[in-house]
Amino acid sequence: xxxxxxxxxxxxxxxxxxxxxxxxxxxxxxxxxxxxxxxxxxxxxxxxxxxxxxxxxxxxxxxxxxxxxxxxxxxxxxxxxxxxxxxxxxxxxxxxxxxx
Amino acid sequence: xxxxxxxxxxxxxxxxxxxxxxxxxxxxxxxxxxxxxxxxxxxxxxxxxxxxxxxxxxxxxxxxxxxxxxxxxxxxxxxxxxxxxxxxxxxxxxxxxxxxxxxxxxxxxxxxxxxxxxxxxxxxxxxxxxxxxxxxxxxxxxxxxxxxxxxxxxxxxxxxxxxxxxxxxxxxxxxxxxxxxxxxxxxxxxxxxxxxxxxxxxxxxxxxxxxxxxxxxxxxxxxxxxxxxxxxxxxxxxxxxxxxxxxxxxxxxxxxxxxxxxxxxxxxxxxxxxxxxxxxxxxxxxxxxxxxxxxxxxxxxxxxxxxxxxxxxxxxxxxxxxxxxxxxxxxxxxxxxxxxxxxxxxxxxxxxxxxxxxxxxxxxxxxxxxxxxxxxxxxxxxxxxxxxxxxxxxxxxxxxxxxxxxxxxxxxxxxxxxxxxxxxxxxxxxxxxxxxxxxxxxxxxxxxxxxxxxxxxxxxxxxxxxxxxxxxxxxxxxxxxxxxxxxxxxxxxxxxxxxxxxxxxxxxxxxxxxxxxxxxxxxxxxxxxxxxxxxxxxxxxxxxxxxxxxxxxxxxxxxxxxxxxxxxx
Numbered sequence: 198x199x200x201x202x203x204x205x206x207x208x209x210x211x212x213x214x215x216x217x218x219x220x221x222x223x224x225x226x227x228x229x230x231x232x233x234x235x236x237x238x239x240x241x242x243x244x245x246x247x248x249x250x251x252x253x254x255x256x257x258x259x260x261x262x263x264x265x266x267x268x269x270x271x272x273x274x275x276x277x278x279x280x281x282x283x284x285x286x287x288x289x290x291x292x293x294x295x296x297x
Numbered sequence: 298x299x300x301x302x303x304x305x306x307x308x309x310x311x312x313x314x315x316x317x318x319x320x321x322x323x324x325x326x327x328x329x330x331x332x333x334x335x336x337x338x339x340x341x342x343x344x345x346x347x348x349x350x351x352x353x354x355x356x357x358x359x360x361x362x363x364x365x366x367x368x369x370x371x372x373x374x375x376x377x378x379x380x381x382x383x384x385x386x387x388x389x390x391x392x393x394x395x396x397x398x399x400x401x402x403x404x405x406x407x408x409x410x411x412x413x414x415x416x417x418x419x420x421x422x423x424x425x426x427x428x429x430x431x432x433x434x435x436x437x438x439x440x441x442x443x444x445x446x447x448x449x450x451x452x453x454x455x456x457x458x459x460x461x462x463x464x465x466x467x468x469x470x471x472x473x474x475x476x477x478x479x480x481x482x483x484x485x486x487x488x489x490x491x492x493x494x495x496x497x498x499x500x501x502x503x504x505x506x507x508x509x510x511x512x513x514x515x516x517x518x519x520x521x522x523x524x525x526x527x528x529x530x531x532x533x534x535x536x537x538x539x540x541x542x543x544x545x546x547x548x549x550x551x552x553x554x555x556x557x558x559x560x561x562x563x564x565x566x567x568x569x570x571x572x573x574x575x576x577x578x579x580x581x582x583x584x585x586x587x588x589x590x591x592x593x594x595x596x597x598x599x600x601x602x603x604x605x606x607x608x609x610x611x612x613x614x615x616x617x618x619x620x621x622x623x624x625x626x627x628x629x630x631x632x633x634x635x636x637x638x639x640x641x642x643x644x645x646x647x648x649x650x651x652x653x654x655x656x657x658x659x660x661x662x663x664x665x666x667x668x669x670x671x672x673x674x675x676x677x678x679x680x681x682x683x684x685x686x687x688x689x690x691x692x693x694x695x696x697x698x699x700x701x702x703x704x705x706x707x708x709x710x711x712x713x714x715x716x717x718x719x720x721x722x723x724x725x726x727x728x729x730x731x732x733x734x735x736x737x738x739x740x741x742x743x744x745x746x747x748x749x750x751x752x753x754x755x756x757x758x759x760x761x762x763x764x765x766x767x768x769x770x771x772x773x774x775x776x777x778x779x780x781x782x783x784x785x786x787x788x789x790x791x792x793x794x795x796x797x798x799x800x801x802x803x804x805x806x807x808x809x810x811x812x813x814x815x816x817x818x819x820x821x822x823x824x825x826x827x828x829x830x831x832x833x834x835x836x837x838x839x840x841x842x843x844x845x846x847x848x849x850x851x852x853x854x855x856x857x858x859x860x861x862x863x864x865x866x
Contacts, residue, residue, distance in 0.1 A: 212600070212608060221371055247380035248371070249407060252422060255414050258602075287607055 203275040204265040211287040214257035219286045224248045226281050232268025234278070245278070298500050298507065300475070302521035303486035305824075306495030307539045308473035309532070312514045312525070313451035314505065315462065322434060324398040327389075335389050339396040342436040347376050349432070360468075372429045381407075397437040404430030428459040452516055454508050458485045468494065473516035475523050477504045489518075490575075497521050549827035553584040557819075557830045559812060561837035566818040567830055568624070570798055574612065577619050579823035584830065587623035587681070589746060589820020590798035591616065593630055593669070601640050603665060609672035617680025624681045626746065626798075626820075627673050628725065629698075630665065631655045631687040650754065655688035660697050670705050677717035685746060689724040689731055695741060725798075727751035732780045732787075739791035746820070747784055749799025753777050772801040773857040778848060782814045789815065796820055806861040808832050813845025835866040 234245035243250030358366035388399035411423035479498035489496035495518030557567035569580030633654025723744035788795040796818030803821030
């Protein structure tokens, strides 16, 4: 088995950042891959498949995160997760539950 | 006791205190042999918790819609989290403690971590984690659930209620909610309003001290009052109020699916005002036939930067879709003056109401106006949206604003983006100058909507935020009534429709006058819709015209008001 470590930096564009719903979707996406995937932000590294971990980063709009994967599908995992953060997340409808 | 009126209505009933915030968790040391057993117990509790969350998710989706059910999906993810579940196991193994204590320790750690975060939203997520943890712990400890105790209708009293608390409750049996914590925007308040259950929140620490299980309690969700073991006099008073309230609600219910029309069958457009997406459901539930004023300010408030075109597009699209073919009038940003956005650094002004605000501001701030107009136009193909400009005082302003719309239309066409080419464009009539030139304005717009709150303020020169002169701020002033009539006449002369979206549109006394001067559209908050619909059905055209004629000849606001009171049906 070839283990490939891949790493890429991406900027968060949607206004709620990597919180709540976007975080849950990101984690689900990460779960589709075999590789071990980590997200690094502010010197903190968490499991990309853990919603608690990803939310605890508190990565908000305009911040850069690093996505790093190790495993057979690591190339694909990083590519798709970067794409997700760049293009899919900003499309997410934001909940307006708390505004009155 | 006094709290915050979070959801209107009155309830009288037996109290049921929800105390499980302090479930006793024993901490036991276990032997090496017991470790496997505790881990098995943990997994079976996790499986049960997931199953109950799944059921909650489905029942909530059916009761309140998919959006409200999403929270339980998030809770399920926490229970499957590849960091959290091993942490539970590790705690049991390494520290040799029982599963319930292990779950509590891990959850406490996460709660502490989230509570320390800067972001308000993430801080609140700590509550979700605690909620999930308590669910698992309760299963492990075999603690009874509050729902088991709900044999009859009750007033639920609690420190605070979490999403899974409220979803677990059989809400058909809940007469009211009372909580120690919370505000008008807290979960309990929002949920209670969407369920139509009276609620008083934020009562304070004394609530659980004073409350007893199974004792009589009165909840006044209109005024935020709660009475425990009330006196006979108070009880009588509230029983009377409750009877009145229920009778009124039941009577008005009849009008929900009725067309809004006068006694002689003239159809009137009766629509709602909305300030955010939560207002959609009440408007539809009360039989509102669309939206006459969608204030877009909420998109810009409580944040640190401007909303993107994309964000706005999603919101406008959602509104367009929910109302289908029904009209939705979107007012472009009405900010500035008294309504400040800290991140835009508005300079302080001597006369903010006469200042740099609304359309005056939007016309100069292309980077703000353009994304909004683009978002509205792009969303226009999903429903029946209309654009309305606030604070128009001259034809120049209107033309400039329309030019912007036309430029964007051309751009969208070049980009191959679909939109409704026939989208109606209208203006708020809220400045006397606009009324005086309404004959010209009417030639260049598709509709007028009279904003009475500001029209009164500018006509009578009375600051509507100044309590000392609040009495002078009245729609019954003859000058205001004449301006209303003039606006409608000028509009009709050019065959455009004229609506009203200020508070006066929902004024029960003013109704016959407005029908008499032939206002085409009435837009008000959802709570007023049924009452106004009922009153409309009692007047015919000739009668209303007589009232209008009479009113226009009266000389003071006092005379107008007392006359309208006399003839009220």
